[in-house]
Amino acid sequence: MYKRPQRLPQSVLERPQLNLHKQGRMERWSHRLAAFLSRPFRSSLSSYKRFLRPIHRESIRLESLTEAEIDSYIAELRSELFKQGITNRLLVRSFALVREVAGRTLGMKHFDSQLLGGLAMFHGNIAEMHTGEGKTLTATLSAATAAFAGVPVHVVTVNDYLTARDAEEMAPVYERLGLSVGVIVHGLSPQERREIYAKDVVYCTNKELVFDYLKDSIVLEDKQHKLHLHAERLKGNQQILEGLMLRGLHFAIVDEADSVLLDEARTPLIISGPEIEQEEQREVYQQAMDIAQELEAETHYLVNQRERRIEYTEDGEARVLQLTDGLGPFWVGRVRCLELVFQALTALHLFIRDKHYLIKDDKVMIVDEHTGRVMEDRTWERGLHQLIEIKERCELSNPRETLARISFQNFFRFYHHLGGMTGTAKEVMPELWQVYGLPVVNIPTNKPSRRKKLGVSISPTEHEKWQKVAEGVRHLHSQGRPVLVGTHSVAASEHLSERLLKLGIEHQLLNAKQDQSEADIVARAGEPGCVTIATNMAGRGTDIKLSVDVEASGGLHVILTELHEASRIDRQLEGRCARQGDQGSFEVILSLEDTILSEAFSDLLKRFFAWPVPSALRTRLLSILMRRAQKQLEADHARMRAELLKQDERQREILSFTSSKI
Template sequence: MSRRPTRRPASTLLRPEQKVKPAGMLERLYHGAKRQGSWLLPSRAFIHRRLLGGIHRHGELFSGMSDSELQDARKVLQTKLHREGLTDALLSETFALIRETAGRSLGMYHFDAQLLAGLALIEGCVAEMQTGEGKTLTATLPAAAATLAGIPVHVITVNDYLARRDAELMLPVYQALGLSVGCVVQGLSQEEKKKAYACDIVYCTNKDVVFDYLRDQLVLKDNQSPLHLHGGRLKGKASIDESLLLRGLHFAIVDEADSVLLDEARSPLVISGGKGASPEQQQVLSKAMALASEMVVDRDFKLDLKQRSVQLRPEGETWLKEQTRHAGSYWSGKVRREDIIHKALTARCLLEKDHHYLVRDGKVQIIDEHTGRIMADRSWEQGLHQLVEIKEGCELTAVRDTLARMTYQRFFRQYHHLAGMTGTAHEVSGELWSVYGLPVIPIPTHRPSRRCYSGPRYFPTLNEKWQAVVVSIRRMHDLGRPVLVGVASVAVAEQLSELLRQEGLDHQVLSAVNDQHEADIVAQAGLPGQITVATQMAGRGTDIKLAPVVEEAGGLHVILTEYHDASRIDRQLAGRCARQGDPGSFEVLVSGEDSLLEGKAFMGLEALMSSVTSSPLSGRLGLARLKWTQKQVERRHASIRRQLFQSDEKQDERLSFTGSG
């Protein structure tokens, strides 16, 4: 059965999206038995290699054509695609046409690795391409092929900068193929968004497309079915139709697929409605924060940093009741007062400044934990955001109530056709298959890797680690090599920045604080002796161009200063160096006081380590402890995603039983 996208029947063009249905018994057994999807790989790899030969044969014919002849060939091919769909023969011809067009309009012909990745994407797979292999150009193959066949396409990436950049860079290819391109970023008006979504190919971020979909759902309300919409049109009621942004969920190509589909899947996406906080509400919030600041951990409440949770103890409940006995009607209800105190304790103990949020221009702005970027138009709901504002002494904004909610897992499963690209997928191939039905196809590199890795180094304390980091930076700087240092948070970036200033080392910081200068900072990161400090995934998806003298000196040197919650993120940072066969090196410097270990006990391992006087053995135990912790965190996050997925499926079953949805 073909996994390639097809044009939807005319009756579904009113509002085309795939209704998510709960998996039946046979489907569950099928997914369990074929969990990795690896049984599909040999046959697909064989088919893709065969199609690759066809692409090159057609390419030889197209290369001999003039521009006008190529346009005529495109029109004939487009007619065939509309009539016959993406058959093997037409797919090879289409990819060859797109490749020739890209070569003429951009001066870049797709490599074989990119052609194989494009074939994997059009087949509805996740193409695992190593960092620097050219995902931006690769996406033009499935996007243009599907659009030429009459299928609208969303190319989804992780931030506005990448969406705008990729759309602008690839625009000449699409224009030469007679296709329209839209780009949806923050700050566009309703009309500008609608115009962009009406284009053949739309570049957008994952958050923008989901929130715009939710806004459409609020407009549709009880008129979500094609029959309701069509009935409204027959009655001359076009107002609903004109208010909608998206024209359906046809084909999505997701860049950084592991980040979008998995890492961010733990966070539900919520649209909230704002209403001004009354004086009574402000008084309640202020009192809640004051009471929370007086409560003592382990006496009044339990704090679990590992699970990121707070829980009132019976002593705390009794104390809270006594303190609010004469505070007013709001505090008389046990559920209400304990709920608001729970949020206040969360704001006090679990949400850290410069890690989960920053204060800019007197406003609390959330930092996306997955990308390290600020989310200026986002806020925590049900009073939590206002409690953080009280904590930081900021002016209170409007209290927001939930109007619509959606998980990434539910949203992306509604696309009729889904595909993705990433450099780090094999660790989570089972989850991508079981949740989204996406097999992972590894793509060979265009050139052999020249990355040098010296192995991890462990230090007992943070102070020793940062001293070693500065020494390593100084050594590489003196050799004329650029250095990229990966840190865990904005606060840590500022601490390292101060150390480098004390050492007289000029540097740039790439973080949520100065994200608007990201392109300029990344553009300079490959210059001789340049030092760049970057938070987590800041700058991901952008090429660091090396100056010729840097290549001779050994290329970019990358330093990882802390293991992240997922080993994939560590690999992503390593992938910033030695791209496309360039020279480069990578090292890991970690410590026994890193944030990954906060709030985690290890059943006497600390005592064992302190009793070991041999430094090599102590270092090996320390590294083993960090890697074990990282694995536990990965399992916990996967468990949270699994529970969220199961919750979605239970909701689907209820909707199916009641005939809703």
């Protein structure tokens, strides 16, 4: 049942609601300027540092309390927070209590850096804490404090593995504090979800959460405003309220915030209805595929792999219309003909097997590009899924009708209060502020980093790159050091795996095809001589614990084998080693044939590579070019996100207009 939560104090709730997409260029720039000027006030670390001393004073007092005295302290604090809301005095007491309980239950007391991170996210910021600084433990401070005050809390992260792991590891803290904690993962029934969302603190993935929200919005139809909900309750219409899963959107702590709030925000989330049985569609899709195969690249269409874009040429449009002429009743109307053949071209040229999707049990399964995981039960829209099925000769599924859709941007802006954390936010600070009104606070590390960066090496061909990677792995493996190799796609991970097998190097593979024993693979990855090849699945959030002898031999070595579409994602992989002041090293091995490079500067690079310049200088210059290509891609993606938000808002306006009843 929908319950109004105990609200956070107004000062905490006041976040500017910016909506850039209804503004002109001048306004946008003035907001950017305002964001820049207001940053020092809104995100100053010093304002949080002043809380440290009182928290430590209170911590010392708590250390001497018996378990029974801690129980009474919890009861008293809860009741005060519930009655008074979250004042600074109670915030200090709550943080000190959570710290003390974490020490007693997990043997880990929050470091000062974690207290600062907790304070920053509690006050509606993104806490930028370096990789491995212990964000999982940090989140307990804000989550428990808000939950004590009666505010339902969602701790949101990017995948089921991290959600379940974080909730399980932190459960003893919440349970000792008398708070209930639940986990939402794929495959739960609506009733199970309803029960879990009723708990004080809920760990969930962004996708599960948004889909549950969309399902609730279908139940509510046009009664989504809170006044409507109150009216329904007054009318005694419990049925509609009891049909909801969520208790509203109150306080969300977003872990891996740059990934959840930005990287994933390029694709809207859509709820589909039942399948539409349309026998004649099969023939139409096959015809579209045949026509697409008949068209010639460069003459009829242009493919830009880097931006993942296809365009018709003038000749191409004319050819499509010519080829579709007289094909049947579906093929009337220029826009429809061009769109379906366009989707077929997209299926043929932009979607690659074992990178964007897998074939499992004769079905096309989408691989999430950001997390490297298979997204069960998800399909692409507007015939694209069916066209990929035709391309791969799989059994054709029926298209589905769209019932509800939303972008991540619009969804997260619905929360009363939003905070987050990540290891990599500095590049996207302006976007986080513009879209969500979230300032970034950089939190210093607890201990200085001991990560050794071994630089970049670039081979002319992919073949030579993989040879170099395999040689490097063999060398480190023989020294008994664990190695983690990050690859861009399932296909690349399998290719390297075959090479290592030929060299007789034992290793473990973590990709979308082999995700059954993820926790076991991660648990072994820090053992002496253990070699792990992983796609993006291990790129974020995974905590590889090192065995004692490994720390002495130099720690975990990480190899990046292809640049990702954002330097933040590369830094996340780098962050798997040398965590919490441990030893560790990081190396980048690339080739001129990597997609990001070959698309951006193919001819220039090849000529440049042949120049007779010292190899160190050449590598340096090539690295600069690569980062430029990456920056360009980041800018393209930011534009796509802005475009999606604009579309989403336009659609919302249209929908609200069409849903009004006269």
